[in-house]
Structures are given as C-alpha cells and as structure tokens.
Amino acid sequence: MTPAHFAAEDSAPQRLAGATRAEIARALVDLGVPERERNMRVSQLWHWIYHRGAREFSAMRNIARPLLDRLAERHTLARPDVVTEQVSADGTRKWLIRMPPAHIGDKGAEIECVYIPESDRGTLCVSSQVGCTLNCSFCHTGTMPLVRNLTAAEIVAQVLVARDRLGDFPGGVAPSDGLVPSGEGVRAVSNIVFMGMGEPLYNLTAVRDAIAVLTDGDGLSLSRRRITVSTSGVVPEMQRLGAECGTMLAVSLHATNNSLRDRLVPLNRRYPIEPLLQACRDYPGASNARRITFEYVMLKGINDTPAEARALVRLLKGIPAKINLIPFNPWPGSPYQCSDWETIERFSEIVFNAGYASPVRTPRGRDILAACGQLKSESEKLRARARLMLEESLVVGQD
Numbered sequence: 570m571t572p573a574h575f576a577a578e579d580s581a582p583q584r585l586a587g588a589t590r591a592e593i594a595r596a597l598v599d600l601g602v603p604e605r606e607r608n609m610r611v612s613q614l615w616h617w618i619y620h621r622g623a624r625e626f627s628a629m630r631n632i633a634r635p636l637l638d639r640l641a642e643r644h645t646l647a648r649p650d651v652v653t654e655q656v657s658a659d660g661t662r663k664w665l666i667r668m669p670p671a672h673i674g675d676k677g678a679e680i681e682c683v684y685i686p687e688s689d690r691g692t693l694c695v696s697s698q699v700g701c702t703l704n705c706s707f708c709h710t711g712t713m714p715l716v717r718n719l720t721a722a723e724i725v726a727q728v729l730v731a732r733d734r735l736g737d738f739p740g741g742v743a744p745s746d747g748l749v750p751s752g753e754g755v756r757a758v759s760n761i762v763f764m765g766m767g768e769p770l771y772n773l774t775a776v777r778d779a780i781a782v783l784t785d786g787d788g789l790s791l792s793r794r795r796i797t798v799s800t801s802g803v804v805p806e807m808q809r810l811g812a813e814c815g816t817m818l819a820v821s822l823h824a825t826n827n828s829l830r831d832r833l834v835p836l837n838r839r840y841p842i843e844p845l846l847q848a849c850r851d852y853p854g855a856s857n858a859r860r861i862t863f864e865y866v867m868l869k870g871i872n873d874t875p876a877e878a879r880a881l882v883r884l885l886k887g888i889p890a891k892i893n894l895i896p897f898n899p900w901p902g903s904p905y906q907c908s909d910w911e912t913i914e915r916f917s918e919i920v921f922n923a924g925y926a927s928p929v930r931t932p933r934g935r936d937i938l939a940a941c942g943q944l945k946s947e948s949e950k951l952r953a954r955a956r957l958m959l960e961e962s963l964v965v966g967q968d
C-alpha cells in the first residue's frame with residue numbers, strides 16, 4: 570500500500586499518525602533511508618508516534634536532525650481536525666472529527682467518536698466507515714448513502730485524538746472537566762468498541778490493519794480482549810475476524826426468528842440466523858471467559874415480548890454469550906419506538922434468570938447528545954448511532 574491515501578495532493582504532507590509499520594517503512598524508502606537502518610528507524614518512529622504520542626518530529630531526540638528535517642518536509646504527525654467537543658455532565662465526551670480530504674474535491678468526511686469513562690476504565694467507540702451500505706430499518710446510519718470506507722490510519726487516528734485530548738500519553742494532562750479514570754496502571758482509553766458508523770466486516774482489511782497498530786506492544790499496546798468488533802452478521806468474514814484480529818465479537822441479533830430479522834436487518838436474507846449462530850459457535854477463541862455479546866435493540870411491540878425473551882435464551886443455548894439489551898434510540902422519521910421501561914425490565918428479568926448478567930444499564934451522556942442538533946448536518950445523521958454507543962459500550966468491550 571502506498572501512503573498516498575494520507576494526502577489528497579502530492580504537495581500535501583503525508584500523514585504518519587495512524588500509519589502501519591509497512592507504511593512508515595515505505596515513507597523511509599521514499600526518503601532514501603538505506604535498508605540497513607530502516608528497521609531501526611521504523612522502531613524509533615513507532616515508539617515516538619504510538620508510545621509517546623509525539624506530534625512533532627523535532628521531539629524525537631534519538632533520531633539525527635537531518636532525517637528529522639527530511640521527515641518534517643514531506644510528512645506530518647497532525648491528527649484529523651476536531652470540529653467540536655462536547656462533555657456530558659457524567660463525563661461522556663463526544664468529538665466530531667473531520668478526516669482530511671481523501672481526494673481532490675473531497676470535503677473531508679466527518680465522523681463522531683464517543684468516549685465513556687468509568688472509574689477504572691474508559692471505552693472509546695470508533696467508526697469503520699462513513700455511512701453504511703446495509704439498511705437496518707431501525708438504524709439512522711443505514712439511511713445515509715455510503716460515503717466511503719475509512720482507512721486503517723483514519724481508524725487509528727480516532728484513538729490518537731482521544732488519547733491526546735484525555736492526556737493519555739506520557740506527560741499528558743487530563744482535562745479538568747469531567748471524569749477521566751486515573752491511577753496506577755489505569756489508562757484513560759482502555760477499551761475500544763467498533764460500534765460507531767459502518768459495518769466493520771465490510772472493511773475488514775482496514776479494521777485488521779488498525780487493530781494490529783492498536784495492539785502492538787511497542788506502541789498503543791491495547792489488549793485484544795479489550796477490543797470488541799460489532800457486526801450485523803457478515804457470516805463469511807467472521808472466521809477471518811477471529812483468526813486475524815483475535816478480538817472480542819459482538820453480533821447484532823435483534824430478533825429470534827428469520828421473518829422478523831429479515832425486516833430489521835435485511836442482511837439476514839443472505840445470512841439467516843442459523844448460519845449466523847453457527848459462525849458464532851465456530852468463532853475462534855470464544856469461551857466462557859471470552860463470551861460473544863449479542864446485541865438486542867428493544868423495539869416497542871416488535872420484538873419485546875416475554876415469549877421472545879425466552880426464545881432468545883433458547884436460541885443462544887450452548888454459545889458462550891453475553892446479552893446486551895439496547896433501548897432503541899429514535900431518530901426523526903424512524904418507524905419504531907423504544908419499548909416501555911417495564912417491558913424492558915420484564916424482558917431483562919427473563920434473560921437474567923437464565924444466567925446472563927444484568928444486561929441493561931443507565932444510558933450515559935444523553936445531555937450532550939440532546940445538543941447534537943446544533944451540529945452540522947453530517948453529524949446530525951450520527952445522532953442515533955452515538956446514543957447507541959453510549960448505552961452499549963457500558964456492557965461490552967469489558968474484561
């Protein structure tokens with residue numbers, strides 16, 4: 570892969586914040602760094618970019634000045650722009666991030682990234698695509714045309730932006746407004762969930778490359794067990810996700826029979842419930858210690874009866890599972906309503922009595938999401954998704 574996707578024009582500096590090792594090596598080849606020193610230079614750059622969080626080449630004290638100057642002439646460690654930052658009363662943060670133009674004439678895609686702090690961990694919800702080609706009938710993102718896949722660098726950059734802002738790199742200072750977990754061995758960003766915009770398994774190569782950067786022990790060093798990838802059920806890619814990424818899996822189930830799931834998640838017509846659950850049984854590394862999360866959005870009068878709760882429990886029998894009940898987040902023109910609280914409670918009790926830990930949590934960050942309408946239209950489209958992430962990331966992506 571050439572680093573060309575880091576810049577819209579040849580004259581623009583190429584972005585190295587988010588780059589894979591191969592992309593950094595390519596940049597060094599282009600600068601004429603001799604082969605015998607290349608691996609060492611890649612390691613040095615890697616350490617500075619991902620372990621230290623360097624934003625300027627000049628900070629890299631163990632690299633000779635002439636090379637730093639040449640790097641700075643053609644490359645940048647700049648992050649994508651943060652257009653807005655909102656902090657909820659409960660410490661939840663939401664950033665609207667504008668990616669640099671992917672090509673000439675591109676205005677730069679905007680995505681939202683949400684951070685949910687708890688006392689001993691912090692979960693970041695990232696996007697894998699701008700928009701989504703699938704059309705789940707309850708999902709606002711599904712109503713947007715796909716703009717494009719994000720690159721691996723753009724996925725990683727969401728984590729860099731969060732760590733910058735949270736003071737999560739060595740020497741960084743945590744913001745004083747809102748909770749940021751701290752203490753011996755506690756990282757502000759400890760967990761990642763791919764539950765933002767897009768279907769990660771339709772952009773699996775970039776997701777895989779991003780996960781390799783995120784989990785590299787010499788850099789960001791996140792645990793694969795603390796990264797969860799959510800899919801609407803792209804059955805043929807699930808094995809590859811497990812084998813190549815080794816992350817935790819979340820599956821958007823939402824229905825217990827095919828005729829309803831066909832309506833809610835149209836991809837079900839291609840990959841119905843039975844093969845989907847078989848792919849879960851076959852998911853590499855799934856065990857009682859590494860359970861698969863099943864997401865179930867609570868839609869009033871659609872999928873929320875006690876009989877369906879019992880059917881859900883029956884369906885998942887024998888699969889090491891967690892169940893995540895998500896209150897539906899309505900959006901303008903959405904054809905559904907959220908189930909009543911009593912209905913959700915009744916449903917969750919049946920699930921709980923079947924041995925699954927308390928699956929519904931208090932929503933977080935509602936106050937800042939309520940203010941979303943003030944943002945640009947591009948981000949308004951993400952409102953449903955962003956709300957959802959808040960609910961979800963409380964119960965998944967955790968050790």
Ligand code: SAH
Pocket residue numbers: 705707708709763764765766767768769799800801802820821864866895896897898899900953954957
């Ligand atoms: N495309 C992937 C990952 C992103 S969606 C997937 O579908 O799994 C993350 C989760 O949000 C999914 O479980 C999805 O079904 C759910 N979701 C989408 N819109 C929602 C809404 N309006 N209310 C509640 N959950 C929603």
Ligand code: SF4
Pocket residue numbers: 701702703704705708709710711712765766767768801821
């Ligand atoms: Fe796409 Fe997931 Fe939304 Fe379905 S729920 S439209 S797969 S983002």
